[in-house]
Amino acid sequence: MTGTPPFELYAYWRTSATYRVRVALNLKGLEAHERIVNLDAGEQRSEAFLKINPLGAIPALIAPGQPPLTQSLAILEFLEETAPEPALLPADPHGRARVRSIAAMLAADTHPLITPRVRKYLTTTGGFDDAAWRAWQIQWFSTGLQAVERRLAADAATGTYCHGDTVTMADICLLSIVVVTRVFKIVVPDIPLIDGIVALCEAQAAFAKADPFRQEGAPKP
């Protein structure tokens, strides 16, 4: 992609969905200038950002001269189609379906339950106190990760990674949930296969560089 103007990525240090896009860009060797949208300060609802994405959601990835791309899974598929190497989906349709299914268990079934808008509703209208919100987070992080663990354990298609022996979208989505459990200081027990895959991925620069705590705006350890 030498000579291609870089993407702009509207991002925030700790979000799971932004992390997925960061890792995919890194793996494919694509450059993006990050524009920080401070969710804790409500900048996603600022007039300036609503001109970028009227829905007030990050990540938004902008290729030069194009409208913003939104929704992390759609962005991963876009990157896969426009920058195919290295492939983040296997070649066979059943394998692709399995990878996308594991990715959806994490990015669609798990993550939407623990987003800021859900927290806002539950802690105001829903009457949740801090302890109830934390129990809710633990419930869905655990449910999602332990379901994926059972699936990985039960299936011969699992390799050193979620699917075979190369990184796929499933691993990216898996790590995107695990890194956020750390942001919230939650430890999900009894996921040894996942722990192994996480270690293998985090030994790679593409994942390590995307870690929330290494981003601008992250709290110091």
Add this chain to the structure above:
Amino acid sequence: MTGTPPFELYAYWRTSATYRVRVALNLKGLEAHERIVNLDAGEQRSEAFLKINPLGAIPALIAPGQPPLTQSLAILEFLEETAPEPALLPADPHGRARVRSIAAMLAADTHPLITPRVRKYLTTTGGFDDAAWRAWQIQWFSTGLQAVERRLAADAATGTYCHGDTVTMADICLLSIVVVTRVFKIVVPDIPLIDGIVALCEAQAAFAKADPFRQEGAPKP
């Protein structure tokens, strides 16, 4: 696909995710024998069904001799790759990303919040009574559909359907949420573009035949 043995689809009359798969199969002229998994009787946790999908979730689509495919978005992509006509994604990468993004706003950002497992948690541990659960359903159905309405209104790529003038995965996911609002007798106001797309889709047999109230096990009107 003449001569191809039909799929088996593990399904239940009222689920949004099953509806998506039904519509896609119908549009592509693919046959599936439905196996009912009665969610209201807890059959998704039965020993028999857990042999099909250890995660206890529907839909599960089985091609003869293959492991079950799960997660509706992954199944739609599988059908698109293996039975490309009629196409449910546009040809250009930006258009494909837009369709997948709208689909994700509905299938990933909206639907997971109103599933039975979330209801179970909120009405037991969460302390929600029936009225609080209903308010929760209305909150997320409205948020999701009104966000899509704003997006459709703001974007020149919107046509007579969500994207241009042919049915895509975005329309399938849109309808999958709207038909379920009816199951719960919820009316989301102020979505005229969506109302128009819904009417256009429901005039077609592929959508009409997939309607929850036309499935085995549905309550009589």
